[in-house]
Amino acid sequence: MYKLIRPILFKFNPEFIHKMTMKVLHFLEPLSFLRGINRFFFRKDHPALEREYFGLKFRNPIGLAAGMDKNGEVYNMMSDLGFGFVEIGSLTPKPQHGNPKPRLFRLTQDKALLSRMGLNNKGVRHAIENLRTRRPEIIVAANIARNSSSNEEQVPKDYDTAFSLLYDLVDMFVVNISFPTAGRPTDLQDVSFLSEIMDGLLDRRATMEEHKPVFIKLSPDIPDIQLDAILDYALRNGVEGIVAGNATSSREGLSTSEERLNSLGKGGICGAPLYEKSLRMVRYIHDKTRGKLPIIGCGGISNAAQAREMLDAGASLIEVYTGFIYEGPGFVERLLKGLDPPKEKKEKKKGKKSPEPALPPAEEPLPQDNTATQENA
Numbered sequence: 001m002y003k004l005i006r007p008i009l010f011k012f013n014p015e016f017i018h019k020m021t022m023k024v025l026h027f028l029e030p031l032s033f034l035r036g037i038n039r040f041f042f043r044k045d046h047p048a049l050e051r052e053y054f055g056l057k058f059r060n061p062i063g064l065a066a067g068m069d070k071n072g073e074v075y076n077m078m079s080d081l082g083f084g085f086v087e088i089g090s091l092t093p094k095p096q097h098g099n100p101k102p103r104l105f106r107l108t109q110d111k112a113l114l115s116r117m118g119l120n121n122k123g124v125r126h127a128i129e130n131l132r133t134r135r136p137e138i139i140v141a142a143n144i145a146r147n148s149s150s151n152e153e154q155v156p157k158d159y160d161t162a163f164s165l166l167y168d169l170v171d172m173f174v175v176n177i178s179f180p181t182a183g184r185p186t187d188l189q190d191v192s193f194l195s196e197i198m199d200g201l202l203d204r205r206a207t208m209e210e211h212k213p214v215f216i217k218l219s220p221d222i223p224d225i226q227l228d229a230i231l232d233y234a235l236r237n238g239v240e241g242i243v244a245g246n247a248t249s250s251r252e253g254l255s256t257s258e259e260r261l262n263s264l265g266k267g268g269i270c271g272a273p274l275y276e277k278s279l280r281m282v283r284y285i286h287d288k289t290r291g292k293l294p295i296i297g298c299g300g301i302s303n304a305a306q307a308r309e310m311l312d313a314g315a316s317l318i319e320v321y322t323g324f325i326y327e328g329p330g331f332v333e334r335l336l337k338g339l340d341p342p343k344e345k346k347e348k349k350k351g352k353k354s355p356e357p358a359l360p361p362a363e364e365p366l367p368q369d370n371t372a373t374q375e376n377a
């Protein structure tokens, strides 16, 4: 069905379509009969798909990556479409317009997007209002970032403000220090600057009644030496894990012509061409930390085999964005089918013994000090 509609949608400006889709979904969200329909067609629950990490029980390991539900407007609907968790944001303390338009482009030959949105969002306070209608069973992660207008001294305060205001309303946090077009990402990923931000957040968390997991989202372009320093910081300081990762600045291996790429200008590439880079990063982090640091694998996942491969490479959970745009609302269900939970019901009907589950059962949550090994979670 989506394959029929997609050519029409793709005739329009991608940001316009995104905005319209968000509006329609937000409008439709309260309709409970629609929720039932979505769940019936798209949601695929099975005990073998469940995961348990850091005290949170995920219905399945596939989440929606940051950037689609920037303002926390459609996470309920996204959960009905099958996602095991939803990352909202990036949210900055103050609302911001982002970069001048046009700033989002489809590279259809590559099943990719080029984005220089510049972290446009309506600000943390707006998202807080939207989070009040959250259904408790939905796992929501808040991706937080700095305001582009903030100077270097204000940056840690920006993160702290967003973190503190959202703390009671979400289940986990992703600290975005890797956006390619807003601010100076190389500086933020420098561990001395990063630790200024993170120390404040971890101290703040220590004052809170409930412990909530904190992840750091990195760029797949980060040099290994810088990555090693961050992994070391994360392991030593009780950061729960890494989101690997964000868009890439690299134009390598694209089928889109150089002429067109030059005409579009700067931006991060998301989608299929990113996959090998993110997979490499997940493997690297998993090997380097000997599985002690949970990873959310994100970048270019376009089919079930890749979802499986990313999990096998050491990701505890995975996230998708561009694949969902290209494949439509049935995408998550197709990915989950590929993870192949045992078909107990069918087997029982036939009176046969259930096969061994293809997936490992949900694992014990990692202790908060990250000292236990989490091999290939």
Ligand SMILES: Cc1cc2nc3c(=O)[nH]c(=O)nc-3n(C[C@H](O)[C@H](O)[C@H](O)COP(=O)(O)O)c2cc1C
Binding pocket: 065, 066, 067, 068, 070, 089, 090, 104, 113, 115, 117, 119, 143, 176, 217, 245, 246, 247, 270, 271, 272, 274, 298, 299, 300, 301, 319, 320, 321, 322, 323
């Ligand atoms: C239009 C667009 C907007 C995005 N906005 C954000 C954002 O605000 N914060 C963030 O951390 N990542 C953002 N991302 C990056 C995605 O979360 C994800 O890391 C990236 O797209 C790679 O995954 P994918 O290949 O499945 O799309 C954005 C991506 C796109 C395409």
